[in-house]
Amino acid sequence: MLVFCWLSCIKMQGQDIEIRGNVSLSGGTTDIYNVLALRADSSIYKGSVCMEKQFLFSLELDSIESFRISSLGYSPVDFGKKQLEDRMKNNIVDLGNVCLSADLTLDEVVVTGVRKRIEISPTGYSVDIKNSYLSDLGHFADVISRIPGISVAPRGKIEVIGKQNPLFVLNGRQLHSPDELQRLDPKNIKTIYVDYSPGPEYDTSYDAVVRIETNDKNQEYYSGSFYNQFEYGRKASNYMQAVVDAKSGNVSYSLDMQYNHSNFEQYDTESKSVWRGEDIVSAERTGSLQGPTNNVVVAPTMQWNINDRNKLEAIYRMEHSYNDSRQIQQFTEDVLGEKKAADTRLSDEIKRTAHNPSLFYTYKTGEHSLRISADYYRMNTKNMQEAKEMYNDGQINTNLQDFNDKYEIFGGAVDYFASLKGWGISAGGKVSAISDNGYYLTNEIDASSSKLNDNTYALYAGLSKSFADFSLSTALRAEFNTVNYRNSAYSEPVEADFFNLFPSLSAIYRKDKLSLSNYRNSAYSEPVEADFFNLFPSLSAIYRKDKLSLSLSYNRKIKRPTFSQLNPNQRYMDPVSYIAGNPLLRSQISDNISFQFSHSNFVFITYFKHLNNPFVGISELTEDNKIWYKDVNIPHMKELDLMAVYSFQRNWFKSNFTFLTRFYDIKYDGEVYSRFCNTPMFQGRIVLDLDLWKGASLYLKGIKYWNMRVTTTEMRDAGYVSAELGQSFLNNRLRLTVGGMDLFKTYDSNT
Structure with a gap:
């Protein structure tokens, strides 16, 4: 690279x-x-x-x-x-x-010699970018990959270690995709916060929040930056980005333009077997997958600082992508004792166009803060898939699929925060309306359409208070969610009623309402309709003394099924397998308890999670002897996480470590798949930054997984090592970096 x-x-x-x-x-x-x-x-x-x-x-x-x-x-x-x-x-x-002259507004000054790069918060920690060497790095990806507890996968996905659904927030604005952060110049980043227990102002589906705050720019200026990244891994790929920033008077402007042309080529092997009583369907395949992807992004923004208290920000982001992949497979199947061999050719063409305008208003004084936002997001997707199966006995099968999908979401929010006489007060409300319309054509004959309307209305309030070395906070979030899903393929409705009562953690601050839903199978023309009203409490207690910090917190989260998880339309995988959604999938509710110990630059977190109706992926043998991959709910699942984070800096040597151990307790349909006493999953991450000579640095990163759970029943080991050598020129205006991700191709054996 x-x-x-x-x-x-x-x-x-x-x-x-x-x-x-x-x-x-x-x-x-x-x-x-x-x-x-x-x-x-x-x-x-x-x-x-x-x-x-x-x-x-x-x-x-x-x-x-x-x-x-x-x-x-x-x-x-x-x-x-x-x-x-x-x-x-x-x-x-x-x-x-x-x-x-002495600053009389500063009540207490504590000089410790060297500014701490990591500050501990009650539910996570923050990293000072502005006053550290991280501000001299060339690109946002270089910064975020060095943050403790965060991992960047070889293909660029940003992950929070131990969390499944993180939210990324830029200056208070919630992002639809972390890709938007790539425009940030490290010199303009002030602080990055990692919060493992998000507050009530965030949707309860998020189990972690990464907040990025940038520097305030008070003077008029203009600047430009250009970034180019060339990679070679079997195929050549190139990513380019140009950003122009300016400020005139009280108005700031920015234009971000990106173009990415990537080629990939991967090889994989797979063996699978599914039972139904005495019936067995098994298959083995080897294959190759390759194809180009082109992606274009244009994102202008404007910020008007009306006065010292009022700010208005308008943002627009357009993204267009095109992917054309080709897959060749050598396939052997054994269906109920009948063996066949085939060569398959699969072409998959995907076009996506997304538009995202947003508007934000902020009012801020010393004690009060008000934020009002409106956000619209629309994505159109067209996917054409053609599969050709050529068996050794001369039989030829062709499968054509044409998918068109239009996804829209409108969101609005009001958030208020105040600090009054030592009390912290927060309150707000949010509304979101999701519409997803899909049209499906199979073999130019069978046509069906699906429609999802998902509306959520939320109110929250929080209160916090500090007492000497202790602080307490509590919050309550109420959500009302309506879901309406229909599919045109069939005509007979199936009805089922579900009744859930969520027990109270404490009668002082929470009593849940009933959750009553009326589902209809979405493989039928009658709609699936469900109304939910849930209360999501949170409570935390913190003790701080010098460099020591202890915190104990509880919260409740929800994870709702996506449109693709509900949609029953079949998507071709190979001659004996397909993937399709499960319209009877219910929302997953989790009760979470965490304990955090921190001292100086060391953080230890224990996290216990009890999941009700968790999603798990299974494979099922259908009546026509096909393997159906889908998600289902199981009654309960428990997780116990132990995580340690340590960061230190010694002149030319900087490093941080993150270690996570996860224990599972999983039972389903009378079978025990894991207990806490079994061998846990383990993940380790080490980052090293070495200063070599003036303007030069060596960056090393290693990640290792043991017993990583891929599905309910499948676990595997994985890991990778990455290295980068960088040199700065022209007073840090130009930086050249050469390196490699996953140097030994150990992250995924099927790549």
């Missing part, structure tokens, strides 16, 4: 100057202070920490907008570019004696 990284702040190089002066703090003493040269967007162009009274600083004057001298607990002194030019003689700027 060869990466040509960002070239930012597009201005011609100017004259080199020398800035000198003397610094004293009020009271006549000299202490540690910072000398910073700032760009027009308030990002740091160059900086130094000084301990002597005198300082000497060299830089390019045309590359900066201001010069700042600051120290913790004192008001900073700023010099504008014009002031520096006025004082300059023979390329030397003498600032004379600069006295910093």
